[in-house]
Amino acid sequence: MGLETAIFLEQFHSSLQKCQSEVDGKPWFTGGIDTLAKELPFMAPKAIRQTMKRLVKSGLIEVSLREGKKWYTLAYAELDRKVSAYRVQHGISLPTEVGEAK
Numbered sequence: 001m002g003l004e005t006a007i008f009l010e011q012f013h014s015s016l017q018k019c020q021s022e023v024d025g026k027p028w029f030t031g032g033i034d035t036l037a038k039e040l041p042f043m044a045p046k047a048i049r050q051t052m053k054r055l056v057k058s059g060l061i062e063v064s065l066r067e068g069k070k071w072y073t074l075a076y077a078e079l080d081r082k083v084s085a086y087r088v089q090h091g092i093s094l095p096t097e098v099g100e101a102k
Contacts, residue, residue, distance in 0.1 A: 004043065004047070004051070005051055005054070005055070007040070008036075008040060008043070008048070008051050008055075009055070009060070009074070009079075011036070011039050011040055012029070012036070012061070012072075012074060013074055014039075015029050015031065015035075015036070015039065016028075016029050016073060016074060021071070023064075023066075023071075026073045027073060028064065028066075028071040028072065028073045029071065029072045029073065030069055030070075030071050030072075032070070033045050033048050033049055033052070036048050036052075052072075059075055059078045060074065060075055060078055060079055060082070061073070061074060061075065062074075062075050
C-alpha cells in the first residue's frame with residue numbers, strides 16, 4: 001500500500017466519522033467520487049475510482065446497494081488484520097505503555 005492509498009484511507013475514515021448513516025453498528029458513506037474528490041484535491045477522480053476499486057477488491061472497503069445508491073464503509077476488522085500481519089511480518093511491535101519500547 002502506498003502513501004496515496006494510506007492518505008485516501010485516512011480521509012475515507014474521516015468522512016465516515018462525519019456520517020449520520022449507521023447500519024448494523026457501522027457508519028456508511030453515500031457520497032461518490034465527486035464528494036471524495038473535493039476532500040482529496042491532490043487525487044484525480046480517475047485515481048480515486050481506481051483506489052476505491054482496489055480497496056474493495058482487497059476487502060478493506062465494503063459496498064452495499066441501498067435505496068438505489070452505493071454505500072461504502074471501511075472493513076475495520078480486515079484493516080486491523082492486515083496491519084497486524086504487516087507488523088508481524090516486519091517485526092514491528094508497539095509499546096504497551098507510554099515510554100516503553102520493544
